[in-house]
Amino acid sequence: MIQNEERKLEYYKALIEKKSDYEGVFYVGVTSTGVFCRPTCPARKPKYDNCEFYETAQQALLASFRPCQRCRPLSHPNQVSDIVRLLVEAVEQNPEKRWKGQDFKALSIDESTARRQFKKRFGMTFVEYARSRRMGLALKSIRSGGKLIDTQLASGYDSSSGFRDAFSRIMGATPTRLDDSLILRASWLDTQLGPMMAIADDNELYLLEFVDRRGLEREVERLRTRLQAAIIPGETTPIQSIENELSQFFEGTLTEFKTPLHLMGSPFQKSVWEQLMKIPPGETRSYADIALALGKPTAYRAVAQANGANQLAIVIPCHRVINVSGELGGYGGGVARKEWLLNHEKIGGQKNEKST
Numbered sequence: 001m002i003q004n005e006e007r008k009l010e011y012y013k014a015l016i017e018k019k020s021d022y023e024g025v026f027y028v029g030v031t032s033t034g035v036f037c038r039p040t041c042p043a044r045k046p047k048y049d050n051c052e053f054y055e056t057a058q059q060a061l062l063a064s065f066r067p068c069q070r071c072r073p074l075s076h077p078n079q080v081s082d083i084v085r086l087l088v089e090a091v092e093q094n095p096e097k098r099w100k101g102q103d104f105k106a107l108s109i110d111e112s113t114a115r116r117q118f119k120k121r122f123g124m125t126f127v128e129y130a131r132s133r134r135m136g137l138a139l140k141s142i143r144s145g146g147k148l149i150d151t152q153l154a155s156g157y158d159s160s161s162g163f164r165d166a167f168s169r170i171m172g173a174t175p176t177r178l179d180d181s182l183i184l185r186a187s188w189l190d191t192q193l194g195p196m197m198a199i200a201d202d203n204e205l206y207l208l209e210f211v212d213r214r215g216l217e218r219e220v221e222r223l224r225t226r227l228q229a230a231i232i233p234g235e236t237t238p239i240q241s242i243e244n245e246l247s248q249f250f251e252g253t254l255t256e257f258k259t260p261l262h263l264m265g266s267p268f269q270k271s272v273w274e275q276l277m278k279i280p281p282g283e284t285r286s287y288a289d290i291a292l293a294l295g296k297p298t299a300y301r302a303v304a305q306a307n308g309a310n311q312l313a314i315v316i317p318c319h320r321v322i323n324v325s326g327e328l329g330g331y332g333g334g335v336a337r338k339e340w341l342l343n344h345e346k347i348g349g350q351k352n353e354k355s356t
Contacts, residue, residue: 002053011053020212021334023194027054029065036060041071095133185234192250200238204262207311210333252348255281257315272306279320281345286324
C-alpha cells in the first residue's frame with residue numbers, strides 16, 4: 001500500500017478527475033465498499049479517508065479488496081465490449097453492407113449505444129467504422145483495376161459525387177488520385193498503461209502513441225498530409241509485431257524493440273532519437289547530456305523540441321530524458337506514465353543484474 005501522503009493526494013485528485021493517463025499507475029481500494037477500482041472508474045467517488053492506494057491490482061487483491069464490477073480493474077482499460085465485438089464481426093461477415101436502423105434491431109443492439117462505444121474505442125462512430133471498412137475494399141478494387149462505377153455501386157453509393165466525397169473524407173484523396181498513394185493501417189492496442197494507437201504500412205511502424213495524448217489528432221493528420229497517405233482501420237505485420245513486443249515489455253521480459261520503424265523528421269531530430277535509443281533501460285539522461293553526446297552542447301533546447309516531436313512512444317524512449325535538476329519534466333503520455341515506465345525499467349534492470 002502507498003504510504004506517502006503527497007503521492008496519495010496526487011492519486012486522489014487523479015481519481016476525482018478520472019485522469020486516463022494514470023491508468024495502470026495505481027489502483028484504489030475503497031474501505032467503505034470493499035472493492036478496488038482503476039482511476040477512471042465511473043462510479044461515485046469515495047471520500048479521501050476511505051481510500052487506500054496500491055501500485056498493482058495484485059496488491060489490492062492481497063489486501064482483501066474485490067474487483068469493481070463497473071470498471072473491471074483486472075482487465076485492460078477500455079477492453080472491447082461484447083457489443084463492439086459483435087458489430088466488428090458483423091462488419092467482417094459483410095463488409096460492403098450499408099447499415100440501417102433495422103440492422104441494429106435485428107442484433108438487439110441500441111444504435112446510440114453502438115455509436116457511443118465505438119466512439120470511445122476507435123475515435124469514430126460505428127457508421128464511420130463500417131464506412132471506412134467499405135472504403136478500404138473500394139480502394140483495393142480500384143488499385144487492382146476495378147471499374148470506378150462498379151466499385152461505387154458495390155460500396156452502396158448510387159451517386160458518384162457522394163461516393164467521391166465519402167471516399168475523400170476517409171482516405172484523404174479522391175478515387176482517381178490514389179494510384180500512387182501510400183496506404184497506412186491504424187489499430188488500437190490495449191496496454192497496461194492504457195490504450196495506444198499504432199499506425200503502420202506493410203513494412204514499418206510510423207506512429208505509436210497513447211490514445212489520450214493531447215494533440216494526437218493533429219499528429220495523425222500531419223502524418224497523413226505529409227505522406228499524402230490514406231489511413232484506414234486494419235492490421236499489418238509491424239502492428240502485430242509491436243503489439244507482441246509491448247506485451248513482453250510490460251511483462252518485464254523485453255528491453256529492446258525489434259519492430260522496423262519509419263522515422264519522420266529532420267536529420268537533427270533523427271540524430272536525437274538515435275541517442276534516445278542508446279539510453280539503457282533503467283537509466284536517464286538530461287537534454288544537456290543528449291546535446292553533449294551530439295557534439296552540440298548549447299543545443300539542449302532543440303533537443304527538447306526533438307524529444308517532444310517523437311511519434312513512437314516507449315519504442316523511442318523519450319521518457320528516459322529528464323531535467324538536469326533531476327526532475328522528471330514533461331511527457332506527452334502524462335508524467336505519471338513517465339514515472340511508471342522509469343520505475344518499471346529500473347526494476348527490470350535490477351532483476352537482470354541479480355540473475356547474472
